[in-house]
Amino acid sequence: MSIMNSEASREQGDINSGARRAGYVAALDEHTRAWIAADADSFLHQALSTPVMNVLSKTEGAYLIDLQGNRYIDLHGNGVHNAGFSNPAVIEAVKHQLEDKLAFTPRRYTNIPAVKLAQKLIGLTPGELTRVLFCPGGSEAVELAITLAKQVTGRWKTLSYWDAYHGNGFQAASVGGEEHFATGNGPMVPGAFHVEFPNYYRNPWGLKDGEAIDEQYIRQLEVIIQRHPDIAALVAEPISATPVVPSRDYWERVRLICDRHGIVLIFDEIIEGLGRTGKWFACEHYVEPDILVLGKSLGGGLLPFAGIVAKGAYNVLQHRSIGHYTHEKNPLCAAAGLAAIEYMEQQGLVAHAAGMGAYLMEGLLALKDRYPIIGHVAGKGLHLGIDLVKHTDTKERAVAEAERIMYECLKRGVAFKLIEGNVITIRPALTISKAQCDEVLDVFATVFSGAEPAKHYV
Amino acid sequence: MEGRINHLHAEGDLNTTDRRQRWNDGLDEVTRQVLDRDTAGFLHQALSTPCLDVVTASRGVGFTSLAGKTYVDFHGNSVHQLGYQNPYIVDRVKIQLDQLAFSPRRFTNLPAIELAERLASLTDNRLTQVLYAPGGTSAVSMALKLARIATGKFKTISMYDSFHGASMDSISVGGEQVFQQGLGPLLAGSVHVPPVDGYRGMWRRSDEPWDAGYADYIEYVMEKEGDVGALLVETIRSTTVHLPTKTYWQRIRQICDKHGALLILDEIPIAFGRTGSMFAYEHYGIVPDILLLGKGLGAGIIPMAAMLCKAALNVAGQVSLGHFTHEKSPLGAAAALAALDYLAEYDVLSHVKQMEVHMRDRLLGMQRRYPAIGDVRGIGLLWGIELVSDRQTKTPDPGLTERVLYRCLENGLSLKVAGGNVLALYPPLIIRASELDDALDILDEALAYSINSPST
Numbered sequence: 001m002s003i004m005n006s007e008a009s010r011e012q013g014d015i016n017s018g019a020r021r022a023g024y025v026a027a028l029d030e031h032t033r034a035w036i037a038a039d040a041d042s043f044l045h046q047a048l049s050t051p052v053m054n055v056l057s058k059t060e061g062a063y064l065i066d067l068q069g070n071r072y073i074d075l076h077g078n079g080v081h082n083a084g085f086s087n088p089a090v091i092e093a094v095k096h097q098l099e100d101k102l103a104f105t106p107r108r109y110t111n112i113p114a115v116k117l118a119q120k121l122i123g124l125t126p127g128e129l130t131r132v133l134f135c136p137g138g139s140e141a142v143e144l145a146i147t148l149a150k151q152v153t154g155r156w157k158t159l160s161y162w163d164a165y166h167g168n169g170f171q172a173a174s175v176g177g178e179e180h181f182a183t184g185n186g187p188m189v190p191g192a193f194h195v196e197f198p199n200y201y202r203n204p205w206g207l208k209d210g211e212a213i214d215e216q217y218i219r220q221l222e223v224i225i226q227r228h229p230d231i232a233a234l235v236a237e238p239i240s241a242t243p244v245v246p247s248r249d250y251w252e253r254v255r256l257i258c259d260r261h262g263i264v265l266i267f268d269e270i271i272e273g274l275g276r277t278g279k280w281f282a283c284e285h286y287v288e289p290d291i292l293v294l295g296k297s298l299g300g301g302l303l304p305f306a307g308i309v310a311k312g313a314y315n316v317l318q319h320r321s322i323g324h325y326t327h328e329k330n331p332l333c334a335a336a337g338l339a340a341i342e343y344m345e346q347q348g349l350v351a352h353a354a355g356m357g358a359y360l361m362e363g364l365l366a367l368k369d370r371y372p373i374i375g376h377v378a379g380k381g382l383h384l385g386i387d388l389v390k391h392t393d394t395k396e397r398a399v400a401e402a403e404r405i406m407y408e409c410l411k412r413g414v415a416f417k418l419i420e421g422n423v424i425t426i427r428p429a430l431t432i433s434k435a436q437c438d439e440v441l442d443v444f445a446t447v448f449s450g451a452e453p454a455k456h457y458v
Numbered sequence: 459m460e461g462r463i464n465h466l467h468a469e470g471d472l473n474t475t476d477r478r479q480r481w482n483d484g485l486d487e488v489t490r491q492v493l494d495r496d497t498a499g500f501l502h503q504a505l506s507t508p509c510l511d512v513v514t515a516s517r518g519v520g521f522t523s524l525a526g527k528t529y530v531d532f533h534g535n536s537v538h539q540l541g542y543q544n545p546y547i548v549d550r551v552k553i554q555l556d557q558l559a560f561s562p563r564r565f566t567n568l569p570a571i572e573l574a575e576r577l578a579s580l581t582d583n584r585l586t587q588v589l590y591a592p593g594g595t596s597a598v599s600m601a602l603k604l605a606r607i608a609t610g611k612f613k614t615i616s617m618y619d620s621f622h623g624a625s626m627d628s629i630s631v632g633g634e635q636v637f638q639q640g641l642g643p644l645l646a647g648s649v650h651v652p653p654v655d656g657y658r659g660m661w662r663r664s665d666e667p668w669d670a671g672y673a674d675y676i677e678y679v680m681e682k683e684g685d686v687g688a689l690l691v692e693t694i695r696s697t698t699v700h701l702p703t704k705t706y707w708q709r710i711r712q713i714c715d716k717h718g719a720l721l722i723l724d725e726i727p728i729a730f731g732r733t734g735s736m737f738a739y740e741h742y743g744i745v746p747d748i749l750l751l752g753k754g755l756g757a758g759i760i761p762m763a764a765m766l767c768k769a770a771l772n773v774a775g776q777v778s779l780g781h782f783t784h785e786k787s788p789l790g791a792a793a794a795l796a797a798l799d800y801l802a803e804y805d806v807l808s809h810v811k812q813m814e815v816h817m818r819d820r821l822l823g824m825q826r827r828y829p830a831i832g833d834v835r836g837i838g839l840l841w842g843i844e845l846v847s848d849r850q851t852k853t854p855d856p857g858l859t860e861r862v863l864y865r866c867l868e869n870g871l872s873l874k875v876a877g878g879n880v881l882a883l884y885p886p887l888i889i890r891a892s893e894l895d896d897a898l899d900i901l902d903e904a905l906a907y908s909i910n911s912p913s914t
Contacts, residue, residue: 007776008775008776008777012778012781013563013564014564016564035566035568035571036566038571038575039566039570039571039574041586042571042574042575042578042586042587042588043566043574043587043588043589043786044587044588044589044604044765044767044771044772044774044779044780045772045774045775046589046774046775046777046778046779046780046781047775047776047777047778048563048564048778048781049563049564049778049780049781049785049786050566052564052565052566053564053565054564054565054566055565055566055567055568056558056561056565056566056567056788057557057558057567058557058558059558059559059560059561064562064565066565074562076562076563077562078560078562078563078783079783080560080562080783081560085560086558086559086560091555091556091559094555095552095555098543098548098551098552098759099548100515101515101516101517101542101543102513102514102515102516102521102543103516103542103543103548103758103759104516104534104535104537104538104542104758104759105513105516105521106531106533106534106535106537106538106872107470107505107506107533107535107874108470108471108473108505108506108509108510108874109509109510109511109512109513109521110492110493110496110507110509110511110512110513111512111513111514112492112512112514112524114496115492115495115496115499118496118499118500119495119499122499130499131499131500131501132499132500132501133500133501133503135593135624136592136593136596136761137591137592137593137596137761137782137783137784138783139596139599139625139782140592140593140595140596140624140625143624143625143626144624146626147624147626147641148501150640150641150642151640151641154640155642156641156642156643157642168596168599168600168603168778168779168780168781168782169595169596169599169625169626169627169628170599170602170603170625170626170627170630170645171625171626171627172625174626180777180778181777181778181781184606184607184777185603185606185607185612186606186611186612186646186647187612187645187646187647188645189626189627189643189644189645190642190643190646191642191643232642295783296783301559301560302555302559302560302789303559303760303761303789304592304593304760304761304783304784304787304790305761308501310501314501315501315502317501317502317503317504318474318502318503318504319474319504320503320504320636320637320640321503321504321505321506321624321636321637322501322503322624323501323503323506323624324503324505324506324621324624324637325593325595325624326535326536326537326593326594326752326753326761327593327761328506329500329506329509330761331513332759332760333761417563417564
């Protein structure tokens with residue numbers, strides 16, 4: 001397997017090697033560094049996690065708090081923090097469920113929290129999405145969706161997008177479009193075709209007109225479907241992780257193509273669902289999928305939980321067990337998910353996300369006018385990204401500068417993850433306040449202006 | 459369905475039979491209303507929805523239904539080593555909830571590290587590198603990827619009839635048609651061989667070691683395929699309970715070493731004392747290259763799984779095998795640490811060894827009285843009894859097995875049917891002798907009742 005790249009790819013995140021990481025860790029206190037070393041001794045090393053960059057002691061609302069007591073507004077949170085980190089209402093609900101003496105339910109039995117969460121999701125999701133299946137993790141939920149699509153269509157090919165991440169199982173990694181998760185593994189699940197996701201900023205044809213750009217991306221899709229009309233499912237995030245926000249027209253055309261060819265449209269909203277984009281589900285900006293995949297914040301930021309909500313018409317697998325997971329109807333996870341959703345409803349967090357997203361976007365566009373390193377700002381709700389470039393005309397990715405900015409922001413109390421080497425992803429807790437948004441914008445302004453490197457946390 | 463085993467039976471009893479319908483008709487109205495809501499909301503599946511009953515509370519060896527009926531649970535999806543709602547663990551989880559429940563990628567936390575160190579020490583520091591995942595299926599995925607990256611080979615050998623999870627990769631290495639059918643091509647290079655079966659298996663020998671032929675065949679396949687990267691096996695097949703000999707496992711270890719294949723042992727359902735030792739491989743005097751843990755690792759409270767491997771396999775630092783959201787869950791780690799503390803503090807392993815003797819005596823006693831019991835197999839508190847219509851021909855009796863199942867359920871013992879005619883019996887490890895006796899009395903009565911009752 002000599003084809004495997006020897007250097008880690010930055011497509012999915014900032015990597016843990018390099019001088020800046022070493023410098024950052026060296027500035028942490030001795031106690032923290034001892035735990036980082038212990039962690040590196042025990043865990044398998046991985047490009048995007050171990051060796052880690054810091055040790056956490058607490059999380060709270062929009063914040064992470066490290067072992068030294070430093071606080072960071074976290075713009076990443078692995079996507080679990082839509083209702084805020086360690087949300088007291090969610091913690092109470094989980095404790096209550098623990099005290100109510102039902103943390104687990106074996107297969108063949110059901111329980112009321114699981115039924116309530118299923119009904120809640122059916123109520124929140126659009127139209128025909130009326131059948132639920134749960135599993136512990138999003139990667140597994142993506143596989144559930146694809147397995148369901150294969151079973152209902154009797155087909156086995158899939159169509160998905162380059163650069164997408166859908167999880168780490170072999171099927172999820174096969175429909176994913178990143179070198180990092182597929183290369184070096186040998187043969188993946190057969191039949192996984194890929195096309196490019198729309199990109200209005202960096203489209204390969206140098207086009208500026210949105211309609212003309214959509215036309216090219218739709219053409220790519222049609223080229224494959226013409227030769228492989230027997231595709232079971234098209235798997236996509238409605239808005240990409242970078243994020244690119246496709247036009248409504250793009251998804252309407254894809255929806256029509258899927259209908260025409262009997263292709264199941266699967267939307268992976270593990271990151272984007274549950275309020276992130278300023279609507280309960282990102283698909284509400286566009287079209288209704290046949291299967292919606294949820295995860296991350298579904299566990300209330302405390303527990304692992306994921307699942308699918310599928311069209312009622314797909315309830316045809318009474319003779320199969322595509323969701324044969326130990327925690328298929330976990331009442332503790334369901335209690336956490338329900339509490340998080342109810343908290344979001346009570347606090348109006350979905351509308352708040354739309355409002356704070358617009359506010360941040362305005363602030364970022366103002367920064368873009370001042371700092372030419374910002375090539376592009378995009379996003380929807382509290383799912384935003386800043387594309388850092390060396391030059392606004394060439395759009396060359398400012399990879400080294402992005403890493404400097406990341407560590408400088410970290411030392412000033414703002415944590416985020418880089419994607420594709422140069423894109424700052426901004427996905428705070430949906431509970432973030434205007435003042436906290438201002439704090440983020442202030443730190444960005446300081447660091448973009450080329451402030452002196454900070455030696456320690458400031 | 460009576461009298462016939464089809465592929466659907468492989469992993470469990472089904473929810474589509476007449477007897478299930480009659481069971482449902484016997485439930486009270488409030489329960490049926492909740493079951494209807496459940497049935498309306500969830501995708502239907504052969505082994506879960508529509509469900510048997512509604513559970514509202516659990517404690518110790520079992521749980522209570524909405525109608526107030528109590529069940530002792532001999533199934534528990536194998537998460538219930540330490541029983542349901544073990545207060546020792548619940549307290550520790552609650553404390554952790556107030557401290558730190560989640561840790562995003564690139565950060566670590568103390569419970570995650572402490573658990574990794576503890577798990578390594580339980581393997582006598584033979585398996586020192588750890589990765590966590592939210593579920594066992596994902597742990598299988600990680601192991602398959604690691605094996606490919608470490609060996610440069612993508613082929614695997616695994617067993618027919620095995621279950622390793624429900625994702626495409628774990629379905630591919632699993633050996634059950636019910637999970638594979640209708641999905642088109644699976645993962646390339648997934649070679650299957652027959653699992654050991656000392657009761658009915660085609661290669662069992664009358665002389666010792668009776669399962670040598672099974673190991674011979676694995677070596678044959680390794681030679682013919684030439685480039686197998688890993689052998690993935692459940693150390694002891696859990697649901698139908700088949701126990702290989704020590705000679706078999708030592709031979710397999712040698713075969714893997716000779717052919718440069720990694721030995722991956724899936725102990726997701728059977729670790730943490732189920733077989734009377736912390737890990738099942740300890741019975742066989744071998745150490746795997748990769749060990750997969752799950753289910754009981756989260757102590758029946760939190761979904762949690764792990765992959766442990768030898769230090770020499772720490773070779774995937776350029777990629778992200780375990781890129782899961784809950785990669786270092788402090789809450790899952792706290793639950794697991796509490797479970798391991800409990801196991802040590804209350805010397806659960808010794809208790810399992812005592813209960814094993816008791817369980818064996820009782821089941822063998824039943825076998826002497828009921829000719830329908832063709833075979834009794836087990837170790838620790840992992841047992842299976844095989845029901846047959848004729849001991850000579852060993853013809854499976856799935857009809858009788860289903861009657862026994864529903865009679866047990868009626869009388870408050872929850873268990874699962876495996877392979878169509880095996881009653882799978884996994885009591886919580888913390889079960890007291892008197893509780894075990896009471897449960898086995900229910901089983902005994904159900905056998906007598908079902909054998910004497912008509913088959914329709």
